[in-house]
Structure formats: structure tokens, C-alpha cells
Amino acid sequence: MDISLSERDICTKYITPAVEQAGWNRHRQMREEVSFTDGRIIPKGKSYTRKKGKRADYILYYKPNIPLALIEAKDAAHSVGSGMQQALDYAEILDIPFVYSSNGRGFLEHDRTGTGELVTRELTLDQFPSPETLWQRYRTGQGFTDEEEQIVTQGYLTGPDKKPPRYYQRIAINRTVEAVAKGQDRILLVSATGTGKTMIAFHIIHRLWKSGAKKRILFLADRNILVDQAKNNDFRDFGDKMTKIQNHEVNKSYEIYLALYQGVSGAEDWKNIYKEFSPTFFDLIVIDECHRGSARDDSAWREILNYFDQATHIGMTATPKETEDVSNMDYFGKPIYTYSLKQGIDDGFLAPYRVVRYLFDRDVEGWRPHKGEKDRNGEVIEDRMYNRKDFDKGLVLTERTKQVAKQVSDYMKHTDRYQKAIIFCVNIDHAERMQQALMNENQDLVNENSKYVMCITGDKDEGKMELDNFIHPEETYPVIATTSKLMTTGVDAQTCKLIVLDSNINSITEFKQIIGRGTRINEEYGKHSFTIMDFRGVTDLFADPDFDGEPVQVYQPNDGESPVPPDDTDIPSEQIGESLGDYDIPDDTPPDISINGNDDYDVKTYYVDNVQVNVLSEKVQYYNEEGKLVTESLKDYTKNTVQDNYRTMDEFLNQWQASEQKEAIIEELLDQGVLLDELERTVGRDYDPFDLIMHVAFDQKPLTRQERVRNVKKQDYFTQYGEQARAVLEKLLDKYADEGIENIESMDVLKLDDFSEHGSVMEIIKQFGGKSQYQVAVQELEQAIYAEV
Incomplete structure (x- = not known):
């Protein structure tokens, strides 16, 4: 050979x-x-x-x-x-x-x-x-027996509109089908938000149904939006074999059933529609978001699963619940497959993110009223020290709300004022006040369209009616949604680029669900990453070893206790109140009335207008390739990373000048987590990446791009070229002044309208004597830009 x-x-x-x-x-x-x-x-x-x-x-x-x-x-x-x-x-x-x-x-x-x-x-x-x-x-x-082989080898439904499953989806489907074929009747699948759990569920159900292994199947969820998205999208190929159980109506002629827990059960016996079916009617039940139970009736999903206990039960979640009181694994067993957020980001199927943490003086120092001090409503404020966990629940500092709205608005003004953003607030009252503060900070855009900022909570029909528009990539409005709990899960916000945390979130499960609102990628609409703005220290939960690790079972039921885990015990009570829009609550139930006698609206709240709130610090962090949140300052991280790659300033300078493509050096540093756009925000937006690096890593005084352009124009650099070539180079120099060095290195820049008067790309290149001569001219231009270094 x-x-x-x-x-x-x-x-x-x-x-x-x-x-x-x-x-x-x-x-x-x-x-x-x-x-x-x-x-x-x-x-x-x-x-x-x-x-x-x-x-x-x-x-x-x-x-x-x-x-x-x-x-x-x-x-x-x-x-x-x-x-x-x-x-x-x-x-x-x-x-x-x-x-x-x-x-x-x-x-x-x-x-x-x-x-x-x-x-x-x-x-x-x-x-x-x-x-x-x-x-x-x-x-x-x-x-495998012959019968098991027949089930396992059942193929996927294919067609022009059916995308083949990604590798992790295929593994989840195959492992589940194999487990069911071999008789396993309790199965747990864990897959990060945005990785297509509904598609996985469809293929599992379709293969088991098509092979004859399962004949009547129930898909359970606890929010209408989850059921409707499944029915209208991934499950639509079941056609007339499928129905959604609603309006307390039962038709036993279908094979695939979709339902809300709340739609088939209730406190009154007449609402327990599931009992209209015999206990052996369903032979497969798929439980979506199985880490949660019904928010209205603590025993809803426990009762349903116990009733159909002879069926195979498959639980699906991005956030398995494992505490001393609650366990998915005690019921379903260990996950048959786990696809984590970290893995999804590493594979490029999920969007990476950065974190901007803010610290207010009042959050650190707390606040105590003067003796006998009254709030805006004339109420004497209880004399004690109030801190961050009290703000917006027991005590409202109006200026704090305004400061959060200002920081969010300033960030959007510096990045993209039309990026979809969700602001998670303490409760509905806080969400309403945040909406008003954001409208005041963005009066120009609110005047253009009053739906620029919307409060989307369970008690507001006008807000809920806009939820689909917020989710839909093609719809511009609403841009900013303030909410409490309604949008923590089940909201497929593909283009959400900004998540703001101004709520005291202590549950790792809830935290993961909220982060999941931003993890989807939509390249068509420019969504490839997202930012988390944290005003409550919630992102400390990134340090929790369970944040993205394998779930570890904690819950141990006592003797004689039901093997089915109880519903979440740490769902904040305001979630119960806010979820009215999704659940079957009478229309005349006021949104501030406590459900089950326990709601945060029972807490006495004081409103204080005259307390100044200031930003003590702003810190940018990001999630690195090892799945850890980098906690050192952005400048320190940049300095350390650059100096790890280049031991001295001269070494960096030599590499920069010698490189035919400066973009390659920039991309290498970006790959290692150097956030040049955030450095621009802190150091200055008129600086070249070269100057940002020299300033931060080697303490050199930076020059703006405009200053570098003026230095080039003072030289006799252009005189060596003919008139047409000189005009092209001058435009490239202007392009550098406006947008930076990366934008002049590719010949694609010559396709822009700015250069059309000089002819086609080939005609422009001919003016330099050919492609190689044009590339030499651009390299010499770059050398002139950095000549004084």
C-alpha cells in the first residue's frame, strides 16, 4: 500500500x-x-x-x-x-x-x-x-425475544416535514422503546429545556403504538399551552386517532388522548373525568414536566397515576425533582437517559449565555424606617430591618423598581431595544409596577406601540392574549414581558435574548426552568445566545453541584407511604394565584384571593417612595466550557487569558503584526471566553479589539478607531496606488473606523453597496492587479493602521 x-x-x-x-x-x-x-x-x-x-x-x-x-x-x-x-x-x-x-x-x-x-x-x-x-x-x-425485537425494530415515522431525530433524541427514544419492550413499566427521561422533549414523546408513542405494543395512550401535562403545542405540532400526524379531553367530555373511541391534569380531575367527584375510563383503559401514560404536580389540587397526578397503575408510565422533565420530600426517581426509577444543558451548549444545540449581576446599596445595607414613619398610604411601617428577601413582598421601595427598569433599559439601548426580554418578578403586583417603570424608561417606543412592554400574568386576559405574539418569532410586539410565574415553563420563546431575575428564587428546579426560557436557538432571527441580568443573587445557584449534574435521589418514603412522590412543596404560593388563567377557576374568582388559604397577598406590604437606591457594582460573568460560571471580573479574566496565550506584550504584538488574518487571533480569544463586546461596554465602544486587549491585558493607553484612521491619513500610504484603488482603500479605512478590523479582512466587504460604484468584486480586484495583490494591499493597510505600535 x-x-x-x-x-x-x-x-x-x-x-x-x-x-x-x-x-x-x-x-x-x-x-x-x-x-x-x-x-x-x-x-x-x-x-x-x-x-x-x-x-x-x-x-x-x-x-x-x-x-x-x-x-x-x-x-x-x-x-x-x-x-x-x-x-x-x-x-x-x-x-x-x-x-x-x-x-x-x-x-x-x-x-x-x-x-x-x-x-x-x-x-x-x-x-x-x-x-x-x-x-x-x-x-x-x-x-431480545422475537416479540421484543419486533417492537424495537419498529421504525420512525418519516416524511418531507419530519426532521430526523438528533443523536440524543434517538438515544432517548430507542432506550425507552427497548425498556418498554422488555416490560419496564416506570421510566424517567431527563432532557434540557429546548432539546425537543415533545418530539421525543411523539416518536416513543408512535413507535409503540404502530408496533402494537401499546394501543391506548394518554399524554398528560399541567398547562394548556403544553397540550395544545403537542396536539397542533409534533402529534398532528395521529390525525383522527387523537383527541384532547376537555369540557368534561369523554369519548372512548380514540386511541391517543391528550389532557391537562386539571381537565380530568378535581376536588369535586364530578370533575374526576378520568374515572369515566376503566383502570385498564390506557396501557401507556406519558407525563410531561413530571417534576411538577397540579397547582390546584395536590393529589391530582398522584390520583390519576394510581388509578391507571397497570399502565406503563413515562415521566419526562428537564428538571427532575429530588428533595427530602419529593422524588421523581423514587417513583420512576433512575433516568434511562439524561441530556444536560451543559451537553446541549457544548454540542451547539442550545444557546450559551452570560450573566450580568447587579448589587444595590439597599440590598447590601438593608433599610429600617424611622420611628413612626408612614408609607405612601399612611400606614405606619413596622419597625424592623428590611432586606432583599422582603423587597416587593413585605416592603416596596419604589426607587428600587425604577433602578431595575433603568438598568434593563440601558442594557437594551446598548445592545438591541427589540430583543425579546422576560422580567421575572416577585408577584403579580411587582410585575405590574415593573411594567409601569419600564414604560416610563422607554416612552419613545411605548408611544410607537403601547404593547412594547406587557404584563403577562395569569390574572390578566389582555396579557395572556399577547403570549402567543411574544413567543412567535415573526411578531415584534410585545418586546418586554413582565411576569411572576406564568412564563417559568411551557413557553417556547425561541427568540428570547434577555432574562431578568428580580425575584427571590431558591428552588434549583424553578431556576433551571427559568434559564430554559432562553436556551433555544433560532439562527434565522439572530438568536444564538442570551443574557441573564440578575438583581437578586439568584445566579448563586449556578454553584450548586446539582445544577447540571446527574440527579441524585434524596426522597425516601416512610413505610406505608405512597410510592408516588408528593407534588412540589416549594412552589411559591404566588404561582398558585397566578396560574388562574391556565386552570379551571370560576371567572369571578378575584386574582388576589388566596387559593387553598395560602397566598403572598395575605402578607402586609408597605409602599415607600422616598428611599434612594444606587448600583454598587455590575459584574459580567459567563458559563464556560467546563460548565462552570466564571466568577472573576471580566477584566481580570481577559488579562489572565491573554497572558496565558502571550507571555509578554512584545509576543502579542509580534503575533498580531505577523498574522495575515487578525480575525483568527480575535476568534481564538473569543473561543476562550474573552467577551470583547462586554469589554467595549465597560472600556469604550470606539476601540478596536486590539486596543481593548492592549489596554486590559498590558495596561496600554488605547486609541480609538477614529484616531488610528487619522494617523493613517497623515502618512503617504495611499500615494502608491492608482486613483480607483486608492478610493477603494479609503472606503475600507472608513469601514474600519465604523465597524472594526474584522470587517475589512474578508473580500465579502466588496459586495456591499458602499463599493458598488467601483464595479463588481472581480473588477475591483483587477484595479490592484489581481487577488493576491489586493490581499497584500489590505495587509499593508492593516500594518499602517497599527504602525505607531
Whole structure:
């Protein structure tokens, strides 16, 4: 074999023919160069780049939904097993049982099923196993009966409008179907918000239903929006086989049923519609957001599941509930598969985020009234020290609300005033006051459209009517939504770029759900990352080891206690009051009346207008590749990161001047978490990335882009070019002054309207004598820009 053969040559001449000869159909069972992650997003202000995604050289499928083997290829200069470690890493991620490495001379096989006589063995090219051989080995390892095999091999529903499941969705579906086929009747799936849990649920249900393993299925959720989104989107292919249980009506002629817990149960016996079905009517129940129970009736989902206890129960959540009092795992068992927020961000399927933390003087110092001091309503304020946990519940400092609204508005004015934003408040009253404060801070845009800021809470029909418009990417208004608990979950806000925390959130479950409102990516509408503004220290919860780790069971029921976990005990009582719009509460129930006799509106609240509130500090943080929130200051982190890469200023300067593409250095630093756009916000927006780095990392006085342009124009730099070429370079220099160095390095800049008067891209390049001469001219322009350094 020619040792100079490339990896692609090896694949074409040796590996592909060997696999085909073993009986694998090239078009139906073999996929080459399979990209299975998108690559982590690296934000760059209003734009972004991506890290390189993961790609397998070959994946071999027994059926479209059953990948059996992964092959990592190497060129002829490598040994046969040199690709094995990478192949094993990918196979573990992809949940593939048989792993191969090859250099074209043969194969090294690794059997991950643990059933073979040898874990690894070398094979010649003509010894590669057939599809049936590997399937039988896998089937033996899993112990499938003929009936179980028929269920497991049931394929996905396909069609032009059906996206194939991503790798983690496929794993979740396959593991669940296999578990059901083998008789497991309690199953838990954990998948981060924004990763397509409803799509996963659809394919599980469809495959089990189509194979005949399950004939009548109930999909349970506790919010109308979750049920309706499922019915109208992912589940729509069930067509006339599906119905939503509502208005206390029961029709037993369907096969797929969707329902709210509250729609089939209630305190009065006549509301317990589920009892109209026999206990054995359903053989599969899928419980969406299973970390929660009914907010109206603490026993709702416990009663329903106990009644249909002979059915298979599949719980799905992004945030499994594990406390001393509540446990999903005690009921469902350990998660059969977990796909975390950290993994989703690393894979590039979920949006990364940064955190801006604010500290107010009153939050640190607290506030105590003078003896006999009265509030705005003439009430004598109870004499005690009030602190952050009291603000907006027992004590309202009007200026604090205004200060939060000002900081949020200032941030949006510096970034994007039309980015979708959700402000999470302490309660409905706080959400209403925050709406008013934000309207005052944004009078110009409110005058253009009164729906620029909306209060979207469960007690306000006009707000709830705008929820769909807030969610819909194509709708501009509302831009800012103030809320309490209604939008913590079940809100598929694909374009939400800003989440503001001004509520005392202590529950890790609730915190994860709120963060999930921003994790979705929508590249079409420019949503690729999001920002969290924290005014209550809530993001301290990032330090909780359970924030993104594997769930650990805590709850232990006492003897004789129901094995079904009780509903959440830490749902704040204002959530009960705010959820009126989703649940079946009489229209004449006032929103401030306590449900179950327990609501924060029972708390005495004082309103104080004349207490000044100031910002003590503002700190930018971000979530790094290790899944940790970087807590050192942005400037310190930048300085340390730059100096880790460049030991001295001269080393950095030499690298910068020598680099043909300054953008490459900038992207490398962005990749390591240097937030240049935030540095611009703190140091100054008129500075080049070069000057920001020199100033922060090496304490050098920065020059603005305009100052650098003036220095270039003082030189005789342009005289060496003809009139037309000189005009192009002057426009490039102006483009640098407006937008920075990254925007002049690509020849795509010549396609902009600014350059159209000079001809097409090819005509402009000809004025310099050709492409290479144009590139030299741009490099010389860059050298002139940084000449005085």
C-alpha cells in the first residue's frame, strides 16, 4: 500500500468496498462523514462563530433508527488501531455498540456489548461483519425475544416535514422503546429545556403504538399551552386517532388522548373525568414536566397515576425533582437517559449565555424606617430591618423598581431595544409596577406601540392574549414581558435574548426552568445566545453541584407511604394565584384571593417612595466550557487569558503584526471566553479589539478607531496606488473606523453597496492587479493602521 495515501483515499479504495462486500447497503445502511453536533456557539456581539462540530467517518445502521457500528478512518501512515480512542469517545456519546478503527489494511474491532469472547480483535478487510451478524450479537447481548425485537425494530415515522431525530433524541427514544419492550413499566427521561422533549414523546408513542405494543395512550401535562403545542405540532400526524379531553367530555373511541391534569380531575367527584375510563383503559401514560404536580389540587397526578397503575408510565422533565420530600426517581426509577444543558451548549444545540449581576446599596445595607414613619398610604411601617428577601413582598421601595427598569433599559439601548426580554418578578403586583417603570424608561417606543412592554400574568386576559405574539418569532410586539410565574415553563420563546431575575428564587428546579426560557436557538432571527441580568443573587445557584449534574435521589418514603412522590412543596404560593388563567377557576374568582388559604397577598406590604437606591457594582460573568460560571471580573479574566496565550506584550504584538488574518487571533480569544463586546461596554465602544486587549491585558493607553484612521491619513500610504484603488482603500479605512478590523479582512466587504460604484468584486480586484495583490494591499493597510505600535 502506498504510504502517501490520504484518509479520504483510504476510505474510497479500501474501507467502503470492504464494508459493502460484507453486505452493508451503501445507500440505506451506510453514512459517511456524519456530523452529529453543530459545534459550540461562540458569541461575537451581534454575530457569532461556531467551534468545529463532531463528525464520525462512518456510521452503519441495521435499520434507520438502529445504528450498530462506527468506523474511524486514518491515513496509510497510521496504525490500524490509531483511531480507536476517538472512535470509542464518539461511540459512547452516540450509544453505538460496535466500534472500528482502520487504516485500509484491516480493522481493529471493539465490542461494547460485553457479550463477546474478546473485547477487541483485529480483522482483515474481508472479515468485516455483516449487518445480520452484528444485529444478532447485539440482540443476544440485549436478550431480545422475537416479540421484543419486533417492537424495537419498529421504525420512525418519516416524511418531507419530519426532521430526523438528533443523536440524543434517538438515544432517548430507542432506550425507552427497548425498556418498554422488555416490560419496564416506570421510566424517567431527563432532557434540557429546548432539546425537543415533545418530539421525543411523539416518536416513543408512535413507535409503540404502530408496533402494537401499546394501543391506548394518554399524554398528560399541567398547562394548556403544553397540550395544545403537542396536539397542533409534533402529534398532528395521529390525525383522527387523537383527541384532547376537555369540557368534561369523554369519548372512548380514540386511541391517543391528550389532557391537562386539571381537565380530568378535581376536588369535586364530578370533575374526576378520568374515572369515566376503566383502570385498564390506557396501557401507556406519558407525563410531561413530571417534576411538577397540579397547582390546584395536590393529589391530582398522584390520583390519576394510581388509578391507571397497570399502565406503563413515562415521566419526562428537564428538571427532575429530588428533595427530602419529593422524588421523581423514587417513583420512576433512575433516568434511562439524561441530556444536560451543559451537553446541549457544548454540542451547539442550545444557546450559551452570560450573566450580568447587579448589587444595590439597599440590598447590601438593608433599610429600617424611622420611628413612626408612614408609607405612601399612611400606614405606619413596622419597625424592623428590611432586606432583599422582603423587597416587593413585605416592603416596596419604589426607587428600587425604577433602578431595575433603568438598568434593563440601558442594557437594551446598548445592545438591541427589540430583543425579546422576560422580567421575572416577585408577584403579580411587582410585575405590574415593573411594567409601569419600564414604560416610563422607554416612552419613545411605548408611544410607537403601547404593547412594547406587557404584563403577562395569569390574572390578566389582555396579557395572556399577547403570549402567543411574544413567543412567535415573526411578531415584534410585545418586546418586554413582565411576569411572576406564568412564563417559568411551557413557553417556547425561541427568540428570547434577555432574562431578568428580580425575584427571590431558591428552588434549583424553578431556576433551571427559568434559564430554559432562553436556551433555544433560532439562527434565522439572530438568536444564538442570551443574557441573564440578575438583581437578586439568584445566579448563586449556578454553584450548586446539582445544577447540571446527574440527579441524585434524596426522597425516601416512610413505610406505608405512597410510592408516588408528593407534588412540589416549594412552589411559591404566588404561582398558585397566578396560574388562574391556565386552570379551571370560576371567572369571578378575584386574582388576589388566596387559593387553598395560602397566598403572598395575605402578607402586609408597605409602599415607600422616598428611599434612594444606587448600583454598587455590575459584574459580567459567563458559563464556560467546563460548565462552570466564571466568577472573576471580566477584566481580570481577559488579562489572565491573554497572558496565558502571550507571555509578554512584545509576543502579542509580534503575533498580531505577523498574522495575515487578525480575525483568527480575535476568534481564538473569543473561543476562550474573552467577551470583547462586554469589554467595549465597560472600556469604550470606539476601540478596536486590539486596543481593548492592549489596554486590559498590558495596561496600554488605547486609541480609538477614529484616531488610528487619522494617523493613517497623515502618512503617504495611499500615494502608491492608482486613483480607483486608492478610493477603494479609503472606503475600507472608513469601514474600519465604523465597524472594526474584522470587517475589512474578508473580500465579502466588496459586495456591499458602499463599493458598488467601483464595479463588481472581480473588477475591483483587477484595479490592484489581481487577488493576491489586493490581499497584500489590505495587509499593508492593516500594518499602517497599527504602525505607531
